[in-house]
Amino acid sequence: MEPIVDTVVIVAICVLGAALARRLGFIAPLVLLVAGLGLSFVPGLPEVHVEPELVLIGILPPLLYVAALQTNLVAFRRALRPILLLAVGLVMFTAFIVGFVVHALLPDVPLAACIAFGAVVAPPDAVSATAIARRIGLPRRVVVILEGESLLNDATALVMVRIAAGALGAAVSFWDIAGQVALKAGVGVLLGLAAAVAAAWLHKRITDPLLDDAVSLLTPFVVVIVAEELHSSSVVAVVVAGLYLGHRIPYLLSATSRLQMDAVWKLITFLLEGVVFLLVGLQLRDLVSHLEADVATTFRVTALVFLTLVAARFLWMYPATYLARLFPRIREREERPPPAVPAVIAWAGMRGVVTLAAALTLPRSANVPGDLFVFVAFAVIVLTLLIHGTTLPMLARGLGVREDTSAEDALAEASVQHAASRAARERLEAAADGAPESVVDRLRALTDSRSNNAWERLGSQAQETPSAAYGRLRREMITAERHVFKIARNEGRISEEVLNRAQRELDLEESQLNRSDD
Incomplete structure (x- = not known):
């Protein structure tokens, strides 16, 4: 019973933290991280310990998969060169x-162990950077590069951790890794x-939306x-499957399946992202209690690792x-691009829970200070999220690295909608x-209305457009x-089933009106 209660409490805190973040206009991951840091020292609360397998097998795959599903494969391929330079080279x-x-x-620590720790703290987080990038309106290519980096860099880091950790006591070279x-x-x-082709085959033949979701x-x-x-990169496999299926989903699923699956994945992503950052913050008390290194050494290693991470990203960005x-x-x-663009990308280097999970997998021995490495990894996560996460919007605004694509998107949508309406009329x-x-x-009028609504978005917003008046x-x-x-239901003139059926039709129509407004 106790684990169930703890889970419910954690999820409830995530929901409250996300609601507070939206009310205050902050990024939810930052609010939940700070909440976790504060709650970790509340008397009476149990210590929380993150198991690496929970993150690497239970949390990371669905987050990467849904991010890949929503990634524009065409834009991803166009930006593949800078993405690989960051996700692999950097x-x-x-x-x-x-x-x-x-x-x-720490000269007594083997070089291989130090490189393994370097791989632990190297990859930026898959959630925080792109969430901030989209919110502050960074150029679309910058967002695609940051998304692509966060999708693939964990694969490079986790493979390096395993290789370098397995090479303790032996020589390790750049080319071997x-x-x-x-x-x-x-x-x-x-x-x-292969997995994407198999999943696509199943989706193509399934007609039940619930089975599609499953x-x-x-x-x-x-x-x-x-x-x-098979001892391959699970991160790359999940990302490739998600990219392939995301590009093919319009041809594989029915409209009902797509709507339902989108709602299911939004809920799962919302809860997992919240739990991830809350759990990171809740680790503080457990890590402090197990830290054996002296304060001076801990502070010196943490400060130099953090500064090295920042400097390395800038040193790589401009030549690359x-x-x-x-x-x-x-x-x-x-x-x-102007010099401000690589500066913003270099500053978007927030670390996340994968760094902490990977640190927990490092081998422990007399020459490898595992507790120190885990604490420094945790400190790097907190510092990069709080410092970079809070200052990235100001840096982007100050350097002028912002892009408003609303008019461009509206024009492109109106043009394609016009062609689509013409095709619909011909088919009709x-x-x-x-x-x-x-x-x-009636169908002709509906087609004309959809085409007109798309062109209206290009017009002035000073007065209410016909489509806005229609929606209101x-x-x-x-x-x-x-x-x-x-x-009628309360008076017993119709059954609950009749009410639910009518309610669903009205809800679907209203949700379509809300989507048009958005």
């Missing part, structure tokens, strides 16, 4: 730089594609389990951004034989209809 560069710095501070990363990532790509929920966990058994443009093909294909005329003329006229008045009508049905 992670390996950071791991070695941090490893050498830590080894210089690079070869193993490439091998495991390659197997992960093949496994992810298959979608099982997919990331099955992929991770199989990838771990501009040296590649010495090649004519890259220079012709990619526009040269071809299939209208034998249908009542009143029905055909139709909501009033729906409210009146609901009231009549509820009275």
